[in-house]
Amino acid sequence: MIFIVAKFLVKPEHADAWPELSREFTEATRAEPGNLWFDWSRSVDDPNEYVLVEAFKDDAAEAHVNSDHFRKAQEQLPPLLQETPRVRNVVMDRDEWDPLGEMAVD
Amino acid sequence: MIFIVAKFLVKPEHADAWPELSREFTEATRAEPGNLWFDWSRSVDDPNEYVLVEAFKDDAAEAHVNSDHFRKAQEQLPPLLQETPRVRNVVMDRDEWDPLGEMAVD
Numbered sequence: 118m119i120f121i122v123a124k125f126l127v128k129p130e131h132a133d134a135w136p137e138l139s140r141e142f143t144e145a146t147r148a149e150p151g152n153l154w155f156d157w158s159r160s161v162d163d164p165n166e167y168v169l170v171e172a173f174k175d176d177a178a179e180a181h182v183n184s185d186h187f188r189k190a191q192e193q194l195p196p197l198l199q200e201t202p203r204v205r206n207v208v209m210d211r212d213e214w215d216p217l218g219e220m221a222v223d
Numbered sequence: 224m225i226f227i228v229a230k231f232l233v234k235p236e237h238a239d240a241w242p243e244l245s246r247e248f249t250e251a252t253r254a255e256p257g258n259l260w261f262d263w264s265r266s267v268d269d270p271n272e273y274v275l276v277e278a279f280k281d282d283a284a285e286a287h288v289n290s291d292h293f294r295k296a297q298e299q300l301p302p303l304l305q306e307t308p309r310v311r312n313v314v315m316d317r318d319e320w321d322p323l324g325e326m327a328v329d
Contacts (some may be wrong), residue, residue: 120311122228122276123323136267158264158274161242168264168328170228180323194326200328203320205226207313214309217229219288220300221307 118153119178121171121206126199132165138197139167145186151177153212165199175208224259227277227312232305237273245273245301251292257283261326271305272284281314 136157146155150171153172161168173181195201215216233241244262252261259278266272279287287293301307 120228120313122226124320125326133252133261157267158272159267161263161265161273166264167267168262168276170274170276176258187325191325195328198326198328202323204323205320207226207315209311214230214311217308217310219293220231220299220304222304223302 118209118212119173119175119206120209121169121173121204123169123171123202123204125167125169125194126163126201127165128197128199129165131197132167135159135167135197139190142186142194143183146171146181146184149173149177151180151196157177162204169202172212174212209222224279224315224318225279225312226315227275227279227309227310229275229308231273231275231300231308231325232269233271233273234303234305235271237242237303238273241265241273241303243299245296248292248296248300250310251290252277255279255283255287255290257286259282278318 130134131138143155146152151174155171159169160168237244249261251260257280259280261277264274266274
């Protein structure tokens with residue numbers, strides 16, 4: 118899978134509404150056959166920062182970036198942001214999450 | 224660097240306080256010489272889920288898991304969780320984040 122983490126710094130006036138503003142893009146992406154997950158979370162340190170943890174099957178990236186909803190998001194979302202998002206992505210061998218044994222819950 | 228993403232499902236009664244409950248561990252980890260970042264964010268879909276995006280220099284993992292604050296967290300945090308956290312980690316070549324060009328902000 119392709120594992121991606123991105124950080125979006127949203128303009129303060131749009132920060133509370135970001136989940137709603139990105140909902141269409143989020144739902145359309147989650148509906149893609151090759152998407153494994155596409156999950157937003159909001160920084161506890163900076164309420165303007167949203168973290169996006171995504172994963173796609175190895176052959177699904179191209180379909181994602183060439184989709185209508187991706188193109189629409191490219192137009193609609195950047196104007197709501199303070200800066201270009203930051204990202205790291207990597208190809209991983211397996212699709213599943215592992216248990217964090219050091220913090221195991223009995 | 225060692226890039227780590229973990230998902231913590233916190234018991235509902237502790238979810239709002241999680242940033243505070245994990246602060247000592249967070250601040251001590253961020254003070255480690257080998258830590259690059261250790262950032263919590265709260266899921267927009269499930270308020271009981273917190274996402275931890277961490278990174279350490281290649282040779283810093285051992286110091287982290289053998290630290291006093293890690294051991295203390297191993298005792299204090301699991302009882303506050305609904306289940307064992309999920310994690311993925313991977314060694315990456317560079318320490319920096321890349322710009323997400325597809326969502327570039329002019």
